[in-house]
Amino acid sequence: MVDVIIIGAGVMGAATAYELAKYNLKIKVLEKEHDVSNGTSKANSGIVHAGYDAKEGTLMAKYNALGNSMYEELCKEIDAPFKRTGSLVLAFSEEEREHLKQLYERGLKNGIPELRIIEKEEILKMEPNVSGEVVAALYAPTAGVTGPWEVTIKLLENAAINGVEVLTDAKVEKIEKLEKGYKVILTDGREFETKVVVNAAGLFADEINNLVSSKKIKITPRAGEYYLLDKVQGNLVNNVIFQCPTKVGKGVLVAPTAHGNLIVGPTASLTDDKEYVGNTLVGLDAVRAAAVKSVKDINFRDNIKNFNGLRAESDCPDFIIGEVEDAPYFFNIAGTKSPGLTSAPAIGLDVARMIVEKLGDVSKKEEHKKNRPQIHFMELSSEEKAEVIKKDPRYGRIICRCESITEGEIVDVIHRMVGAKTVDGVKKRCRPGMGRCQGGFCGPRVQEILARELNKNLDEIVQDKVGAYILTGETKK
Incomplete structure (x- = not known):
C-alpha cells in the first residue's frame, strides 16, 4: 500500500506531488494520457493573474492571491519561465469605468498590492499600440506570464527526483473503498492500494469524484480558441491586455508570452465533448473581432498556430478543494478553471498540508533535492x-x-x-x-x-x- 495516489498529472496534480514529495511518504501519480501536462495545463493563456477578479471570500480569491505571490520564487526554484509583465483591464466607456472601480475595490479586499486606475494618457504612454478609444484602465503590476506545461513538467520532474513515481497510460476505471484507504483499479487491470486519493483529474474530476462519493459534481468543458502569433508580433504589447470581463470569463486578451510570442484569445463556449479540441472558423473570427477592439494593429497574417483549450467549468461557482464529506481520505481538486494556473502552487501547498495533517505522524525529509540544471x-x-x-x-x-x-x-x-x-x-x-x-x-x-x-x-x-x-x-x- 502506498500513502498517496494522485490522479491527474496536470498542474494541480503536479503542484500537489511537488509539495508532498518534501515528506517521507510513498506517492504515485497516475495520468491517463501518454505524457504529462496534456490537458488544460497544455492549452491555456499562460497568465499569472493578479487576483482582483475573483469574488472576495472565495477559494478562487484566496488561492489566486497566494499563488501569484509564490510564482516568481517557485519558477526560479524549478527552472520554469516567468515574467512579471503587469496587466491592464481596458474600459472603453464611462459605464465600463464603473466596472473598473468594482474590480479595484474587489482587488483591495482580496489583498492585491499596487492596483491603480489609470487614465488614457498614461495608458497610451505605457502601451502605445492600445486603441485610442480607451478611456481608463485598471493596472495590476503583479500580473505575469509563464509557460504552463513547463511549470507542470518541472514540478513533476522535481517530485520524481524526490521519490514520487509518475505513471502515464494509467487511466482509472474504478475506485473501491477499503476498511482503511482505497483500491484504485486501472483500465488495464493494474490495481493499487492507497491510504489517500487526490482527485486532480481536471475535466474528468467529476467522474473520479462520483466513483466514491454520493455528493455528485458535474463538470462541463468550456472551450477557448486562440491565435498564437510569431515573435515579430511579440513586442506589440508589454502588459497582458484584458477587456472588461463578462459573466462567462475574462474575455479576449492580447498578451506577450513567456517566450516572446503574442497570444490572442480565448473564446468561451460550453461543449459536451471533453476530448475535442479542434478550432472553428466562427470561434477564430470572434477572437479577431474582439482583439482588435483592444489593439488595432495586430497582424494576424503572422499567426503560426491556432489551438483550443478546454477549461473545467463545474456546477459549483467556486473551486472544489479538500476532503470529501462522505469519503474520508479522498481529496478533491476540482472545477479549477481560471485562475487555476495561478492558484496551483498555493492549492498544492494547502492540499499537501491537509493530507499530512490527516495522516498524522508524517515527518519532513531532511533534504529536498533540486532539479538537475537544464541547459538553454x-x-x-x-x-x-x-x-x-x-x-x-x-x-x-x-x-x-x-x-x-x-x-x-x-x-x-x-x-x-x-x-x-x-x-x-x-x-x-x-x-x-x-x-x-x-x-x-x-x-x-x-x-x-x-x-x-x-x-x-x-x-x-x-x-x-x-x-x-x-x-x-x-x-x-
Missing part, C-alpha cells in the same frame, strides 16, 4: 557555449532553426526524470517545433533522435497520444 543553449554567452560544446558536441548541432534548439537539449529532455517520449513531449520540454514553421523542418529530426535514444523504430514514435502515428510504413526499400 541560446541563452549562454559565447564562452559558455564553447565550453558546453567541448563537453558534448551535440550542443553544437542546431536541430530547430526557428527556436535555435540543439541536439544536446533534445537528448537531455528525453533522458530527464519524467522525460519526453513523443514529438510533442520534446516540444513541450525544450521548444523544437514551437517556432514559425511549427516543426515542418525539425519534426523529422526530432523523431529520429527520439527513436535512436529510446531504441525504437521510427514508426513507433508518435506525435503525442498513443495511436497518433506519424509514419505508417516504408514506401521503398
Whole structure:
C-alpha cells in the first residue's frame, strides 16, 4: 500500500506531488494520457493573474492571491519561465469605468498590492499600440506570464527526483473503498492500494469524484480558441491586455508570452465533448473581432498556430478543494478553471498540508533535492557555449532553426526524470517545433533522435497520444 495516489498529472496534480514529495511518504501519480501536462495545463493563456477578479471570500480569491505571490520564487526554484509583465483591464466607456472601480475595490479586499486606475494618457504612454478609444484602465503590476506545461513538467520532474513515481497510460476505471484507504483499479487491470486519493483529474474530476462519493459534481468543458502569433508580433504589447470581463470569463486578451510570442484569445463556449479540441472558423473570427477592439494593429497574417483549450467549468461557482464529506481520505481538486494556473502552487501547498495533517505522524525529509540544471543553449554567452560544446558536441548541432534548439537539449529532455517520449513531449520540454514553421523542418529530426535514444523504430514514435502515428510504413526499400 502506498500513502498517496494522485490522479491527474496536470498542474494541480503536479503542484500537489511537488509539495508532498518534501515528506517521507510513498506517492504515485497516475495520468491517463501518454505524457504529462496534456490537458488544460497544455492549452491555456499562460497568465499569472493578479487576483482582483475573483469574488472576495472565495477559494478562487484566496488561492489566486497566494499563488501569484509564490510564482516568481517557485519558477526560479524549478527552472520554469516567468515574467512579471503587469496587466491592464481596458474600459472603453464611462459605464465600463464603473466596472473598473468594482474590480479595484474587489482587488483591495482580496489583498492585491499596487492596483491603480489609470487614465488614457498614461495608458497610451505605457502601451502605445492600445486603441485610442480607451478611456481608463485598471493596472495590476503583479500580473505575469509563464509557460504552463513547463511549470507542470518541472514540478513533476522535481517530485520524481524526490521519490514520487509518475505513471502515464494509467487511466482509472474504478475506485473501491477499503476498511482503511482505497483500491484504485486501472483500465488495464493494474490495481493499487492507497491510504489517500487526490482527485486532480481536471475535466474528468467529476467522474473520479462520483466513483466514491454520493455528493455528485458535474463538470462541463468550456472551450477557448486562440491565435498564437510569431515573435515579430511579440513586442506589440508589454502588459497582458484584458477587456472588461463578462459573466462567462475574462474575455479576449492580447498578451506577450513567456517566450516572446503574442497570444490572442480565448473564446468561451460550453461543449459536451471533453476530448475535442479542434478550432472553428466562427470561434477564430470572434477572437479577431474582439482583439482588435483592444489593439488595432495586430497582424494576424503572422499567426503560426491556432489551438483550443478546454477549461473545467463545474456546477459549483467556486473551486472544489479538500476532503470529501462522505469519503474520508479522498481529496478533491476540482472545477479549477481560471485562475487555476495561478492558484496551483498555493492549492498544492494547502492540499499537501491537509493530507499530512490527516495522516498524522508524517515527518519532513531532511533534504529536498533540486532539479538537475537544464541547459538553454541560446541563452549562454559565447564562452559558455564553447565550453558546453567541448563537453558534448551535440550542443553544437542546431536541430530547430526557428527556436535555435540543439541536439544536446533534445537528448537531455528525453533522458530527464519524467522525460519526453513523443514529438510533442520534446516540444513541450525544450521548444523544437514551437517556432514559425511549427516543426515542418525539425519534426523529422526530432523523431529520429527520439527513436535512436529510446531504441525504437521510427514508426513507433508518435506525435503525442498513443495511436497518433506519424509514419505508417516504408514506401521503398
